Amino acid sequence: MIYVSNSTSRHRIDRRALEKSARTLLKGLGEDDASLSIALVGDAAIRRLNRVYRGQDRATDVLSFPLAAVRRRRTKGGIERLLGDVVISLDRAAVQAAAYDATLAAEVRRLLIHGILHLLGHDHQAARERARMTGQERRLAALIGLQWPYPDSASERAR
Numbered sequence: 006m007i008y009v010s011n012s013t014s015r016h017r018i019d020r021r022a023l024e025k026s027a028r029t030l031l032k033g034l035g036e037d038d039a040s041l042s043i044a045l046v047g048d049a050a051i052r053r054l055n056r057v058y059r060g061q062d063r064a065t066d067v068l069s070f071p072l073a074a075v076r077r078r079r080t081k082g083g084i085e086r087l088l089g090d091v092v093i094s095l096d097r098a099a100v101q102a103a104a105y106d107a108t109l110a111a112e113v114r115r116l117l118i119h120g121i122l123h124l125l126g127h128d129h130q131a132a133r134e135r136a137r138m139t140g141q142e143r144r145l146a147a148l149i150g151l152q153w154p155y156p157d158s159a160s161e162r163a164r
Contacts, residue, residue, distance in 0.1 A: 011045040016095035018045060018113055026114050026149045030121055031088075033148040041124075042090040043117065051094040066097040067116040069123035091120030111151060118145045 007024040023043065031039050046054075048064035056062045058070070071089040093116045095109070102112035122141055129135040146153045 006040040008040070008042040009045070010043070011095075012050065013045060013047045013095050015047065016045075016099060016109060018095070018110065022110065023113065023117070027117060027121075029149050030118060030145050033145055034121070034125065036086075036088065036125070039086045039088045041088050041121065044090060044092045045095050045113070046092055048094050048096040051092060051097070054092060064094055064097055066094055066101060067120045067123075068092045069120045071124045071126075088121075089124045091117060091124065093117065093120065107152075114149060114151050115142070115146065118142050118149075118151075121145075 007027045009020050009023055009027075011018060011020070027041055027043060031037060031041065051066075051068060052062065052064040054068055055065050058068070069089065069091050072087055093113055095113070098112040098116055099109050101107075102109050107115075119138075119142060122138055122145075127134070127138045127141060129138045143153050
């Protein structure tokens, strides 16, 4: 199950298209049975989260909150595997999209890929990790028909 919430009124995102992309991404990662929460917020909200959970008092483009131990929740249809939450700032995404002439929807999908990979334990602190994560980002982008390349520094620009 994909749970999407949009607390902004300034930016419009096609929720169904985002859910479809998320399902395809999870399937491409072998996580077909997993559930994911996607929160679309503004800069003020993501700045608060970044300050509280990472000690950085600034807005960022995406934050990922994996569940410490992947939890399973009983539903009417069986057991649901919960991966965690991906929080995307639509304000930040709009600025970044404009910087390299992409649509807001494309940038949100790029950030979703990045966030899901973080939920699954990928990181980009060391060069080797960054190269592996970037390779996965590009592979997943192709799965959902997301045009690449963005500038090589795009995924690191706002971090």
